[in-house]
Amino acid sequence: MKFTAFLSLLLSPFKWLRKIRGFRLVYTPLIAIVIFTAVMGVILGTLQLQDKNQQESALFRELSFAKQRIQLRFANNLDAFISINRELAANEDQERLKRLAYEQADDLVLNNHEIVKIVWINAKNQRQWTAPLSNNKTDWIARTQNDELANEGLSTAIELSRSTSRASFSQFINLNFPSNEPLARERKTVFWQVVPNMVGGEIIGFLAALYTTQGILDVVPGELKAYYRFTLLTDNERVLSISSDRDTPKRAFSNQTSLDIGVLSPNLTLRIDTYPPPTNLTFRMLIGVVLGLCAFVIWSLWSVLKQMQVRQEAEASLRTETSFRNAMENSTPVGIRAHDMQKRITYVNRAFCEMTGWSAKELIGLTPPFPFWPDSRRDELVEKMNRALKSEVIAKTGIEGVILRSDGSLIQTRTFIAPLINEKGKQSGWVTSLIDISEPKKIREELAASQERFVTVLEGLDAAVSVVDLENDKLLFANRFYKENFGDDSKGHFKLAGSDNNLETLHDVAEDLQDSPPGIPTAFLYQESESEEIQLDDGSNKWFEVRRRFIPWVDGHLAQLLIATDITMRKEADDLARQQEERMQFTSRLTTMGEMASSLAHELNQPLSAISNYCMGIAKRLEGSLDPSMSKDILPALEKASDQAHRAGTIIQRIRGFVKRSEPQRKYSNISEIINDAVGLVEIEANRHRLSISSNIANNLPEINLDPVLILQVLVNLLKNGLDSVREAYPLSSRWSAAPVNISADLDTSTFPAMIRIQVTDTGGGIAESVMERMFEPFFSTKTDGMGMGLNICRSIIESHHGRLWASNTMDSERTKLAGCTFTILLPLESPDSKENE
Template structure:
């Protein structure tokens, strides 16, 4: 029973194998037929494109010589390179032939030699009429030519047909390009290796044979198949039939019996082994079905588009998500090669380059390729593609697997965030305030706007200058370390503690003032940072200082008015005591004169006379101050400038010696007397000498004043002016006067002394100008001219007053 069962099974298996072999041969036959059909259709499509191109060249060309050369050469190449086309004719819109390839009435014009002109021309005329009516390319019916039997090409050119392509310019037909095809030449398109194994036949609807690749008869058991050739819209019905020569089977009953006898000994073992293998196979198939179902469910449920490519980059598989993403069906996508129709036209070259670069890499694309997909409805979506090699069970790469993710929405969000960030940064860059953020752990500048960079540079030094002292910086570092050691998260109560605004003045020499606000913020990386906003308030502070100075000036003015009133009262009240002192001194001097020792008289009488003179001079000064406050004119008289200078030096020398300083005078000989108020000029010289002593006292400490150069006062004639004027100069060896002070030192109420009123130099200049003179100051440079070495005040007084000139 086992042998019989085995034999029956083997017979069934052999029959099945035979049937499968037959099916495989039929499938192979169908593939070869489809391939031959595609070759023929492609050849007709290429020929049509070439004819259209020739028409286009004829239309575009204006030069007839160039027209004939280009069109004729292209037509000649088409006839030479395509065995199925034997002739090409150009006909104008009046159906008159202009030229042909090969030329008419030549040795190669075999149609006219065989007296087939009428039938060929009739077919051509009807085809031209059909093309004219439809404005499309048209084919003629098949034409049988009468060729001599001894003609070697009689078999190949026995049956022909025309293809006419109209030349349409601006909607009008300007001519026709006609190509003469041979049916036997069509079969030459089929590769020779196929014709060696198969017989191809062209037939019509009524089974009329037009061409056959071989006259060899096929056996009765040959396989056969046929398909319709659609070579054009207005083409005749053509059918391509294929016949094969299958080899006879070599499987005989003797071999079957031998196989059965040889395997009988293993029947029982084979049955048992087969049962076991079937059981394992069923389990494997069940697992495979489960795995396949799971994979299909996973692929269909995932929103990620998946497609597979073979080694030629042809698409071999797409999942449902990819089809939904592109709008194309799997049937339409499978088999496509780059560039794909779902790629935007403007980015095809870019995407092709990216894909080639990713496919040529060894590991594929792990970071992903950013691209775009143009859906079938015209919608553009942004994608990111990941590519990985596809490895089979043998470890050999058979292609690639790509997965696509729709990133349109995330990219839109990123673009909106970037635009928002750009607007935010633009606002910060446009602020007239310094905005900076510093990491408190490493003192790194995390952000700074344009105002900050222009004023403080690209580091965090300016931030900490505005934030506070070094102690505050250490405190901030300690806070940052404590928060880093604490549990994750920065306390909200700590973050939103905002400090009061502070006014900070920079010590970098610019004397700029900033109003500073600062607070703690968590940076994007989670670290604690400090945000600081500093507004430049220098102009406001200067305005406040100016207002304060104006207020002080008003106070000084009020005090000056009060001082004037007090000066008037003091002058009135002190004149009588000073007069009494002078009278008493003179009375004592007269009583002592001649009553005491002559030696003692020489010591006492001069002192009493000097005391009387000083009392009289004090009264005169008080009268002058009273007159100055009342804005009266100076009381000029002819005075010796040398005596005035000596009196000034004598008054100031006591204070100079008290500060360990000295004064020297250098007076020119024979100085003329000048018409001035000696009391007011004395007041000016005393003031200038005191200022010079103060400058030297500030430049030299007490321990080294013994080596300080003396303050010098000189008087001479300045002959550089016309007329000549009396020049008085007071020079010190102090630190000089800064340029900013030099320009304002004669302004009222301006003073560099903490207790000064700012009126001394202004009064001095007013006194000199009231005498029609000039007063100015200039710095003295050292011998190397590298730094200031003192200051010189210069007075120029006219030798003659304006009043005397007018009287003269």
């Protein structure tokens, strides 16, 4: 024994040395291979990076060269256009030089593939000549009926050039071609370049050239297009033209730059893409040799590592199985216990001990009834256990029970029992697993109570609630209100949901979801609920406000939820209110016309009498002989008679336009024309009372979508109120010193979006605070003969145009008393109604 121990002690260093030598034998070549592979990878990556940098540099040079070629071509064309303009301006009356300029333009079109035609246009936008007159480059525009598109782009470019006095470009024009057009791809997208011809600071005409975007790419040399693909893009990445339909590889190099072809040019981007380069055979052979050497050395080590790997796998499998068993026993939340054939507990896991509060030593060896069973239910639980051990059905479905913890608390459980089979295939006992169902059972009871409350609420609603399966149109749920009004089927649901087209769409959605992967897309589940007002066509004329959305039903299928609220009474009230408002508007216009009738009759008498007097005087003078002095007298009389007749006709036309229509009709109108008409209508009454009206309208106000007659009615009413306020503030003898009632219109940019602002300002006595609070109420008036509907109708009209109307007092310079009042109107530039119609 001592010799053996001594021998082991002597051989122990050699064992460690053998392990170290084995480690070096196995892993040293592997480390060398890894280092060699890493070094070769770095070298190959460096070579690849250098090649990539060279290709990118070459790509940038070729792109810059192509950009310079295109910019130079546009610069040369512009110089040629300026030269032609110079000859046309300097020799406008010489036919030979005009012909020479035309020949230059014709040569420019023939020698430049990117130019389709050149047009000379005079200052009145009249075409003088076109070069060339007719060839294959220009006839295709007329053949394809694209003249209107081309002329619109030309007009836009001419207006831009006229306003800036510079050469300008139009936007890109997409032309329509028949399918058999051979040059459709080449001429699909065009644009205009307009060069003004200026003499002494004035434009005498324009020289316009029609470019094709495909022709611009023809400026790039063909040898570049053989190796690269060039593409013209807009600023929003829309492709205008492409040099070749040949595809580029996924990892192709690409670069792009902006083409600055003029001051007022459209945004053009030139992009270059590389075609697949030739195969680098040397580089690939080098990679193959490196990989082959590595594979050979690794294969040579494989046989050495084979036996070591088998041994390590066996040890790892044993450790894994042991760890797995321990993990399963210690981490599962399911309590597990084993029984022998005498029902004695032979094993419990940690979860079962935690569930009962008893330790494994205390539980192993116990027989039923167990101490963790409540005393009141021990007989019941013993009977359930015996039945479960004899019946396979009960063993699979499980039995519900209860466990008394060591601290005295109870938990609800479900127990599953299975036979325990040993390695010989014989039953040696049973294994039971317990699941704590206290919380799930509590949740189920709460869900049942919540479901009962929810159904009670739905049954008490005064709205129809229904759910329909979209696959078979079956009614899945309906509350009391739905059943009372639409029965027990789904016909009422689809009657409220809309037309038959809507039903077909719902079926298509359900079919698509059946073909799609499992699960209902969230786009259907979380989209905003739709709202629609539906009138039933069953003779009842009932109106319902219907909201519907998609929901997942309890079986996972897509269903549609519909909630319909009866709004028949509300619709009837809305119709009655609308009819009353229309009648009040009509009454207001009649009242206004009645007030203007006397002024109109009084004012028309004077011009008509003047016309009659002038005509009688002319007739008497014609009875004698005519001489030049008589002609000088007759001509002014005739002019005055014409002016007075024109004035009378204007007044009559405005009155007819004011009362011509009664139904609102929106259209795009100029607000300045409406203001002028309103001033013309009220100016008659103003002059009669020795008052005046002034207007201050900003220039270039945009047209807005409104009803001109209703807006005219509002402005007339506000101007009349302003005149009444000034007339009450100034006596008749001092009205010559009263400031005129001012009406102004401008663009209010303090709001977003900007709005049209109209203000009517007077210098009367202002409005009292008590009146200011109620002045827009219906039937409230401070006038003895007023109906109290004017300002209420005015505000209703402005609000129907989605605008605002309010009044504010103006204080004097010392801010001690009121010095007038200002009514302000804000109208949107675009009404929401017009956006919806678009």
